[in-house]
Amino acid sequence: MEKFIKLISTAVPLPIENIDTDQIIPARFLKATDKKGFGDNVFRDWRFTKDGTLDASFPINNPQYAGAQILVAGDNFGCGSSREHAAWAIVGYGFKVVISSFFADIFKGNALNNGLLPIQVTPEFLKELLAGIEANPELPITVDLEKQVVDTAFEKAEFDIDPYKKVCMLNGYDDIDFLLSKKNEIEAFEKERTIF
């Protein structure tokens, strides 16, 4: 997993609530057996019109947000299916951070397992941030994981992250390595249990 320490980037606003993982990556694109290529189809049915052309009115397609590595989305982002393909699609498109006022559990875990930082902010901060980006699409946003701070020129907020996950993100560690290091404890547990 890639390390995440600090990022300074512009952001794309997506002020829609309850964005589910079927919108992030529709099921018909889940037939691949590796993790690559999902970025091409992120938000597929919102990014493209029915005839297959890019929908210029969808924020991600707006050239003024080109190159942004932060996605700022409405409440309850990533609800629905557990498909990790949603995290792969967002990372694959080039995002490194998603900011929202609320994340669904499974998506949040999947994001952290792929070096994508989900930052939960207050609804007020989210509203101001969205307004700030709308007023200035080139607004630089600093995300400092070490200090757990998201900072724009006009506002600043601290965010929470599980201390264990923070260490993983900062160092690029993943859970498999950690669990494999616990092999003896796991086997001891298996020996002691009587049920199943």
Next chain:
Amino acid sequence: MGKTLFDKVWDAHVIDTIDNGPQILYIDKHLIHEVTSPQAFNELEERGITVARPDQIVATADHNTPTENQHLPIKDEMSRNQLQQLTENCNKHNITLYGLGHEYNGIVHVMAPELGITQPGMTMVCGDSHTSTHGAFGTIAFGIGTSQVGQVFASQSLLLNKPKSLRVSVHGKLAPHVSPKDVILYIISKLGTNAGTGYFCEYAGNVFEEMSMEGRMTVCNMSIEMGARGGMIAPDQTTFDYIAGRKFAPQGDAFAKAVSYWKTLPTDQDATFDKEYHFDAEDIAPMLTYGTNPGMGIKINGNIPEKGDMTFEKALEYMNFNGGDQLLDTPINYVFIGSCTNSRIEDFRIAAAYVRGKHKATNVNAWLVPGSQQVAKQLEEEGLKEVFEEAGFALRQPGCSACLAMNDDKIPAGEYCVSTSNRNFEGRQGQGARTILASPLVAAATAIAGKIVDVTKEIVA
């Protein structure tokens, strides 16, 4: 202080607690399928590690399988390859696979309980958010991402923070024709799609106690639609009777011993929850959704709210409904009875009882997709297949089918589908498709009438 059902099962599976961090939770059973497992197998390959406990894993093919001509090679190359990889991976790692055509094949959350794999007091995971279904047995069961599938492969355990506890109680007497699906759609319509996020939910009260195991599975299945990673119902005699004699259930003395342990699991009288909600059964009616998330539900003869926020307006525009509208009499061309929510034998019995002697409206395409080969067999044995065929319904082969439309079972753009599945998200059943979630009874009545009808009145008449 007393412990909850969830606490008892969770605490019995904690291997270790990391200082200032998550816990390591032991996983008893791991269910896998073709869509969310291949990348996890690749991960093992890349790291040169093996599957730690293959005998605690069961695989099925369900998400991406055709529901017609399953004996023929799959036409779509990517789908065929995905299923081929599942077979190869299972063979290589000695994992039991109930593949396409196998007598035990079916939707993962239908086949595992019916084989007795799901048992009270277990921890179970699967790379599918509707794993919450198995909580109906008093099991801690939840959906995981593919990275976690890899972690369970490697270690038979997961790193997790213990969720908070939530209890939803429903007491009273349900009106006739109000089904478990209506109960859960009602609860979600009241609590919203994220009330349960960060929590594990226990359903309590006489309404759940009186439900069959099939009904309890329907309720627990949709826990994730209110954000809860899992839902549980205390195991009782109904649970034990369901499990007894099933293929992988404990037998003889082992069963008696298991039951005596399972009886210790229900929540203690003095246990407390982080959050509680109470509902009266009398308030619940057959339900329908009108929007693009499962929380946007109304009673069958109710009205869509007049106004809402931007997300509400966007949903109504997608569904082509107006604020204040009723859904009754809306012409419907597609009906889907299936999915891990409602494709068990009981669901088809209810639908068949209504359909018997009637014929579907000519405008309707009515798809019935049983949850497993065993359900398909029962349909035949009980004569229900004939009832449906005489009524003009198309009986397909088992799979997830039009619930997520990964295969060819897609609802055309712009069409409404009254569906017994679990998600009415934009495009869920096909690009541009408009899903209305409902119970099997409401779906069956819609197919007959060709439009949404008030089932309570239909049946009385």
